[in-house]
Amino acid sequence: MARSINLAVIPGDGIGPEVVAQGLKVLGAVLPADIKLETTEYALGAQRWHATGETLPDAELERLQSHDAILLGAIGDPSVPSGVLERGLLLKLRFAFDHYVNLRPSRLFPNTASPLAGEPQIDFVVVREGTEGPYVGNGGSMRTGTPAEVATEVSLNTAYGVERVVRDAFERAQARPRKKLTLVHKNNVLVHAGHLWSRTVERIGREYPEVTTDYLHVDAATIFMVTQPQRFDVIVTDNLFGDILTDLAAAITGGIGLAASGNINPAGAFPSMFEPVHGSAPDIAGTGKADPTATVLSVALLLRHLGHPAGAARIEEAVTADLAARSAATARTTDQIGDALAARVSG
Amino acid sequence: MARSINLAVIPGDGIGPEVVAQGLKVLGAVLPADIKLETTEYALGAQRWHATGETLPDAELERLQSHDAILLGAIGDPSVPSGVLERGLLLKLRFAFDHYVNLRPSRLFPNTASPLAGEPQIDFVVVREGTEGPYVGNGGSMRTGTPAEVATEVSLNTAYGVERVVRDAFERAQARPRKKLTLVHKNNVLVHAGHLWSRTVERIGREYPEVTTDYLHVDAATIFMVTQPQRFDVIVTDNLFGDILTDLAAAITGGIGLAASGNINPAGAFPSMFEPVHGSAPDIAGTGKADPTATVLSVALLLRHLGHPAGAARIEEAVTADLAARSAATARTTDQIGDALAARVSG
Numbered sequence A, B: 001m002a003r004s005i006n007l008a009v010i011p012g013d014g015i016g017p018e019v020v021a022q023g024l025k026v027l028g029a030v031l032p033a034d035i036k037l038e039t040t041e042y043a044l045g046a047q048r049w050h051a052t053g054e055t056l057p058d059a060e061l062e063r064l065q066s067h068d069a070i071l072l073g074a075i076g077d078p079s080v081p082s083g084v085l086e087r088g089l090l091l092k093l094r095f096a097f098d099h100y101v102n103l104r105p106s107r108l109f110p111n112t113a114s115p116l117a118g119e120p121q122i123d124f125v126v127v128r129e130g131t132e133g134p135y136v137g138n139g140g141s142m143r144t145g146t147p148a149e150v151a152t153e154v155s156l157n158t159a160y161g162v163e164r165v166v167r168d169a170f171e172r173a174q175a176r177p178r179k180k181l182t183l184v185h186k187n188n189v190l191v192h193a194g195h196l197w198s199r200t201v202e203r204i205g206r207e208y209p210e211v212t213t214d215y216l217h218v219d220a221a222t223i224f225m226v227t228q229p230q231r232f233d234v235i236v237t238d239n240l241f242g243d244i245l246t247d248l249a250a251a252i253t254g255g256i257g258l259a260a261s262g263n264i265n266p267a268g269a270f271p272s273m274f275e276p277v278h279g280s281a282p283d284i285a286g287t288g289k290a291d292p293t294a295t296v297l298s299v300a301l302l303l304r305h306l307g308h309p310a311g312a313a314r315i316e317e318a319v320t321a322d323l324a325a326r327s328a329a330t331a332r333t334t335d336q337i338g339d340a341l342a343a344r345v346s347g
Ligand SMILES: CC(C)[C@H](C(=O)O)[C@@H](O)C(=O)O
Pocket: A086, A087, A090, A091, A243, A277, B188, B189, B219
């Protein structure tokens, strides 16, 4: 357990700075006095790009690397062409820091409305691969803008990359009461990548005889997510399928205002990065309407990653209690929710 | 309007033959006496593959090409390695017959339970591209089965292929009361393919000033599908995203037992193919539990494509009436549902 936390903070765009402020507030409140928290803010995102044309200079990347972890708000603004900040900043960080485990827990908290009818039981974790697949940025276009244009996107998958994330997912499944791992892919169409994933799960599974495994095509997985979400315990999947499934998972557990994520480099060779699943939501930036809960829950993942499980649990209990006490009638501001959570964790 | 229909029938595997039988029953009942229906059955699927090793021989493909249209049940069996029949038969047909419009209407019928809470209004059409994207089968693996394996999947996208399907989607949007077209892609990550799609929608959109267009990333689209499905009118999207979204769309409209699809070659250079969205469901094959409604609705799409809109409408009305009269208490067999629908269309 580290006695100090040297945290890099990337507030980013839109509601990013607003929710990050609450995340830091709760982090400050939950940490025992003998753990020193040091934060360094990095001004990256749309403003920086407009001012300098930079998304993530190498020097900044190097400075970021010296931190224990990174807390990120949200990246993206309609004034920046789609892809520039996503590829040049967010994905660059995930790839440069080898965040091969993109961890996204999904749980329906009490007193939280799901768009699903009935009272669904939802408590699963998606282990999304973070450094391969169609996200590698390997593609291009020729005769661009002409009637003869051809554009490609190449999904790259390696035994090295698949095995390490599958192993991580088995470890997580092994540690949970139900011990169930579902591989999601599309191996009847994307046969090369898909069979690499299937073979890997089968092979590594032999080392985890207590873990039950099954397989779903990604299209079928979306059906089960809305008809039988209780069937899922741990899901391991490719970068793109994980992106899609975790937004759907967030939606059925009360919305992306509550969905946390960690971009994790388990070995610790690089700092891991924690961020809400939601985007920068420019339409509500500055209105105080953003729910900082997803960021606060991401701070819990950060604490667990850094070896402070008690602090993480305190935050999760505070969120559970806060949601239980919420009433639809009295909307609170971003800041008020942050204050309430900070009070609960320090109380 | 054709005075005869020369139909190829591929019953396929599992529940395929059971639901196709009902589709043909309803087709026979709805056609006026002066329209001659001729059907030819093609024994393709798992049995054929086990017996001969063939999925779709060239000679058969040529014979299939002589028909006005194809009705397909379902393809796939656990005894056949994943991908063999999908790539070698189903996708081979879609690609060989240039089915670039994969049409998948989604509508929540009255008296049909959705997993979504409340009473969602759902009535949209997905125009899924059918001949490009990650489905082209362009990929491979090296050092397969070793720790140094690399597997690729290449998504190929052309201006030619994107423009024709986008144009088709605009035509469909233009013909609907709400006249709204939503492009779904992931152009912030898959920038080359994604920007080709975005630019194409923008350009072709200028020819359809009455159609409102918007854009959603595929992950966000899954959220709206479960929180605000009424926002969708016509969706145009890539082959893989369309696969995923239409299973989710089927789930929220009462399940894949009701989801119809048409693999359409609009110009008519090749026969179009109509099939339920569901698979071969080997677990319920032979039990009489399969709902043939998806196949019957696919027959309606077939009739509309062949210039018999009145027959198509009769089938859709029959399905609406049948669903309205259904009670959860009295389950009917595949055959009984087929009989009821046949009686309604001929009554
Ligand atoms: C913003 C975007 C690049 C990102 C992704 O696709 O991974 C986001 O959707 C997410 O899920 O974190």
